[in-house]
Amino acid sequence: MPDQLSQTFSALADPTRRAMLAQLSKGEANVSDLAKPFLKDMSLPAITKHLKVLEHAGLITKSRDAQWRPCKINGEGLKDVVDWMEQYRVFWEASFDRLEAYLKTVVAKEKKGKKNVRKKTK
């Protein structure tokens, strides 16, 4: 996988790595802090590897503080994704519209009581 964007998407295609990002979204954390929620499920070297994937994808940066490695989230990698998404805005916004239309029918239903009258959702 040569290109940067593929690496980024690939890094995000794993729930463990997304959970790590979620934790980092609340602030910097060392490797062992990040590891803590997962150590029942996997070893520390597995964590190291996941973090390396995130780092190479440009989604986090790692620095040094004595024997600790504080990690922080890196907006650049995420920006690459939203930039790519932008060209499909018309499609995912159409989905929002369908959701909106659906919610409208739900509200209509509630107003009518149990009559169950609804507009067609297109």
Add this chain to the structure above:
Amino acid sequence: MPDQLSQTFSALADPTRRAMLAQLSKGEANVSDLAKPFLKDMSLPAITKHLKVLEHAGLITKSRDAQWRPCKINGEGLKDVVDWMEQYRVFWEASFDRLEAYLKTVVAKEKKGKKNVRKKTK
């Protein structure tokens, strides 16, 4: 990879599949239409597999028309991604800000140089 979002990100982590989505963003297309740009690089069964990945990820839908299989883009899959991205908005917007700050320095330099005065574009 059990969860839907992982499948979606994974499907997007391939340049061939992203190119197929790009083509589909310009309108419906059959499998052989979609295959055309790639047949120098890979076989038709490989295309079939890529499309199956996109379909299972909820990024496209396939229908039937005689022996053809018209495919179209499906906004739902993309919406899952933008929904997930939303929680990191503060981070990728910070990246936009850094870009903006950088552009400001470029503009400032130009002003100093050739008196190329311009308003910022946003």
Add this chain to the structure above:
DNA sequence: TCCATAATTAACCGATTAGTTAATTAACTA
């Protein structure tokens, strides 16, 4: 200096992925 802690590296393994070729299914057409 010796030990504990934080993290990484090395070597390995099974499952999945991305591709192949060959065969097959399904629909139209002469």
Add this chain to the structure above:
DNA sequence: TAGTTAATTAACTAATCGGTTAATTATGGA
């Protein structure tokens, strides 16, 4: 009915991925 086109399925392979255990590096403290 026989042939052609569109697409999929089957069976296989090489490379990558996500994990393991054991060993190693690097830093701080008693």
